[in-house]
Amino acid sequence: MTDYVDGYCERVAPGLWGEPLNSLSNLAFLVAAVLVWRLAAGDRAGRLLAGLIGLVFVASTAFHLLATRWAAVADSVAILVFVLVYAGLFPRVFFGWRLWWLGPPAFLALTLVTALLGGGLYLSAVIGLFAFAALLAFRRDASWTHFAVAGAVFALSLSLRTLDRDVCDYVPVGTHFLWHLLNGLVLYLVSRAAVRP
Template structure:
């Protein structure tokens, strides 16, 4: 688990500051966590999501600083933890409390299917954002626009994440840091919709 991981264009060798932009850009998650925490005003769901975004910040920063396999696992687990909790929170707030428990397994199944079909681990998240936007638009809930915007931003960030290793010859720092910056915006947008003081 302590094996060295070199998976990004910016990193050229071991070392704590081997990925300065990839490391510093994680501050976008910290900013998102602080903003969601302030919006929550004591709302437990909002505070929970803010804390989970904070874990994403800590785990992703550790991974890009240390570049070890255990840190990579921690990064993935932190992201998965936020997404699973958010799926349940969304279902409870917008659909039905009775069936909210189904949301997390359904998302896991979607992620597994899309991954097996070659779509990677994040295609399921993109599809879910689109589904959230579509169902809320059908329900005439004004929050659908937040998910539509979040989905568009996530599509761009996902593309930039995929381009990172392909542009090394032209952009030595890569594009992964943009994935962090844009995803910080996405996590903030989706979180603020379920924070109680901001619910219409």
């Protein structure tokens, strides 16, 4: 688990500051966490989401500083925990459904299907964001715009993440740092939408 991981254009050798842009761009998650925390005030769901965004900040920063396999696992787990918690919160917060616990397994099933069809592990999140937007738009809930924008931003972010290794010859620092910056915005948007004053 301590094996060295070199998966991004910016990193060319082991070392704590081998990915300065990828490491520093994680501050977008910290900013999002602080903003959501302050916005949430007494809202427990909002405070929970703020804490989970903070966890993403810590795990992703550790991964890009240390570049080890255990840190990569921590990074992936932190993202997964946020997504699964949100999948459970969404039906409860926006629809008042008592069967909110069906959200996480439904999302995992969608992820499995999209992965088996060659869409990778993140395509399900894009689909989920646009599905949330459509459901809320149908109910004429103004929050649908948060999810529509978040879906568009995440689709762009995923494209930039995918391109990182392909543009190394032209852009030595790669595009992964943009994945962090844009995803900080995505997590802020969806968390802000879930906060109920």
